Amino acid sequence: MFRILVIDDDKNVRRFMQAVLEEEHYTVFTAGNGEEALAVMETQHVDLAVLDIMMPGMDGFTFTRILRESDSDLPILMVSAKQLPADRKQAFKVGTDDYMTKPVDPEEFLLHVKALLRRAKIASDRRIEVGDVVLDYDALTVTGHGQTLELPLKEFQLLFKLLSYPGKIFTRIQLMDDIWGADSETGWETVTVHIGRLRKHFEGWDEFEIVSVRNLGYKAVKKV
Numbered sequence: 001m002f003r004i005l006v007i008d009d010d011k012n013v014r015r016f017m018q019a020v021l022e023e024e025h026y027t028v029f030t031a032g033n034g035e036e037a038l039a040v041m042e043t044q045h046v047d048l049a050v051l052d053i054m055m056p057g058m059d060g061f062t063f064t065r066i067l068r069e070s071d072s073d074l075p076i077l078m079v080s081a082k083q084l085p086a087d088r089k090q091a092f093k094v095g096t097d098d099y100m101t102k103p104v105d106p107e108e109f110l111l112h113v114k115a116l117l118r119r120a121k122i123a124s125d126r127r128i129e130v131g132d133v134v135l136d137y138d139a140l141t142v143t144g145h146g147q148t149l150e151l152p153l154k155e156f157q158l159l160f161k162l163l164s165y166p167g168k169i170f171t172r173i174q175l176m177d178d179i180w181g182a183d184s185e186t187g188w189e190t191v192t193v194h195i196g197r198l199r200k201h202f203e204g205w206d207e208f209e210i211v212s213v214r215n216l217g218y219k220a221v222k223k224v
Helices: 011-023 034-043 060-069 085-094 106-124 151-166 172-180 189-201
Strands: 004-008 027-031 048-051 075-078 098-102 127-130 133-136 140-145 147-150 208-213 217-222
Touching: 004 011, 004 034, 011 027, 011 106, 027 172, 034 048, 034 060, 048 060, 048 106, 048 151, 060 075, 060 085, 075 085, 075 106, 085 098, 085 106, 106 172, 127 140, 127 151, 151 172, 151 189, 151 208, 151 217, 172 189, 172 217, 189 208
Parallel strands: 004 027, 004 048, 048 075, 075 098
Antiparallel strands: 127 133, 133 140, 140 147, 208 217
16 A cells, blocks of 8 residues: 655644545555655655645655655655745745645545555556557557557557557546546647557557446557
8 A cells, every 4th residue: 555644733634634535445654744754765665745834844845856856756745835826836936736725525535545646656557568568668669469659648658658558548627637637728638649650559459458438438459
């Protein structure tokens, strides 16, 4: 199960987030500021950090900057009462992956958490084999049938995402959020366009198929 670190100087916020996350069976650690959080990370593996910006000692901006300067790719969700565009921009500039404003809705909070963890899985699992077909995330290539296809980034990420969870149905909105990002101004129709291109690329490849699920979305089916 995923392990999540909640960092906030308000103990009531920490308790609330911990309860929401543990209800979904996540393992949760807590810290009151960035310094305490770094101490936790010295002894515990963490899959995702959820943190406030304004905290005594080391604030959320500083904590995030330190992680990114140390080449850590830990997914970070900032949850802050700061709502100005300048604050959001600063958060993304220092390296956060997502941003929410307080007070948070528990259901929406969990959706953000799950989306970040899904993206992290795509980034960490760098290679998929489907029969004799190999998807290489680092090279953005699909090798099989005596050829190697180098795909555009979004097309490859979309295919990699679907084949990472064979049989799982993803809505267009889910795929938009995971591949293009929740803040993207691109319409969900672009998912349909990219699916069409992938089907054309791999027409006649018997190892897998991208299936449309009526009124829901898409899924990948492995056939070997």
